[in-house]
Amino acid sequence: MNSRRWRRWVVLGVLAALACLLTSCGGVARAATTHFVGDYVWLDTDRNGLQDPGEPPVEGVRATLFDGAGTAVETTRSGENGRYLFGDLPDGAYHVCFDLDALPAQVGDHRLTAMNAGNDAVDSDVDPETGCTRPALTSTDLTLDAGLTAPGNELGDYAWLDQDGDGLQSPEEPPVEGVRVALHHGDGTPTGIAVTTGPDGRYAFSNLPDGSYLVCFDLDGRQATVPAAGDEALDSDADPVTGCTGAVTAGLGARQDLTLDLGLLPAPGTPAVSP
Structure with a gap:
């Protein structure tokens, strides 16, 4: 066997081994993809529906993750930095609802600001009528923000x-x-x-x-x-x-x-x- 043919067989062998690892050699098993859903609760002091410099985060807002069937999956609260996160989620449809009837004392009478006011990275994504984001999330989404504003x-x-x-x-x-x-x-x-x-x-x-x-x-x-x-x-x-x-x-x-x-x-x- 000449050296060129030998190198070719070595490359083919390596590729076959990698394919076996990725498919567990059975052709069906593959590592499941996990997703993350979050992100930020803030005080929209100027009521424009956008996160602006100087507007503070809001700690302690209760957020619940629901699956596509409307079943509550997990509940958490926004942290000191206003962030919340649901992690290690399998493929599926999800939405997030915020508990507006049990807001922290410092924002006890506040309500949600207008949704979808602009750039998705810095606007509010929560419907003021329902307190929930829109459903049918199917992948990692760290842009689900909630802006609160005073009456x-x-x-x-x-x-x-x-x-x-x-x-x-x-x-x-x-x-x-x-x-x-x-x-x-x-x-x-x-x-x-x-x-x-x-x-x-x-x-x-x-x-x-x-x-x-x-x-x-x-x-x-x-x-x-x-x-x-x-x-x-x-x-x-x-x-x-x-x-x-x-x-x-x-x-x-x-x-x-x-x-x-x-x-x-x-x-x-x-x-x-x-x-």
């Missing part, structure tokens, strides 16, 4: 003419329409949001993200009554010099504050009304 906050409420100058609303004292009201951040910088009081004297800022705010009334040369005269629901909250309330924190446990009122004194020369 909107609301601030308001009323401007009136304090005819008797006592700093408190009385049934006979009328509302004041057309007062411009601007919303500022707690550090005094404007948010760019402003409204005017309606015919009933009411105003409102709705769907606000968590944060600290000031409500500033444009006095337009008018004089505000004395603030903090008594009942928080009936007194005036605006500083007579600046026209602004004190800082109000909106967030978990304080989603609505409809006590931020302004009492205006009658124009100079107007006869006072006795209480």
Whole structure:
């Protein structure tokens, strides 16, 4: 046997041995492929449905993996880094559901952000209606993220003419329409949001993200009554010099504050009304 033929038989033998190892020489057995499903839970503070720099992970969110028949396979929780993972899964269809009725205390009243807002690597993949990802996953998928967002906050409420100058609303004292009201951040910088009081004297800022705010009334040369005269629901909250309330924190446990009122004194020369 010449050397060329000998080398050929050696190569064929090696290939045959490798084929035997891969097929267990029976032609049927092959290592099963395993899959992994995950990935990340975060706080979508700007509510755009995407993971942005500075938005924190959320720890302790309960996630359950279901197979194609709807049977729960495994349950875990997101870690300190917001990550969760289901591993060593055989071929099959899977989906993940998040327990929104038992969220950690720090996000207890939060809800899911909009799904599929953009890049699949950084958007939220969970249906806000069902709390689940879409089914029929058949391979490793580490893009199944869940964004949580706080419900909107609301601030308001009323401007009136304090005819008797006592700093408190009385049934006979009328509302004041057309007062411009601007919303500022707690550090005094404007948010760019402003409204005017309606015919009933009411105003409102709705769907606000968590944060600290000031409500500033444009006095337009008018004089505000004395603030903090008594009942928080009936007194005036605006500083007579600046026209602004004190800082109000909106967030978990304080989603609505409809006590931020302004009492205006009658124009100079107007006869006072006795209480």
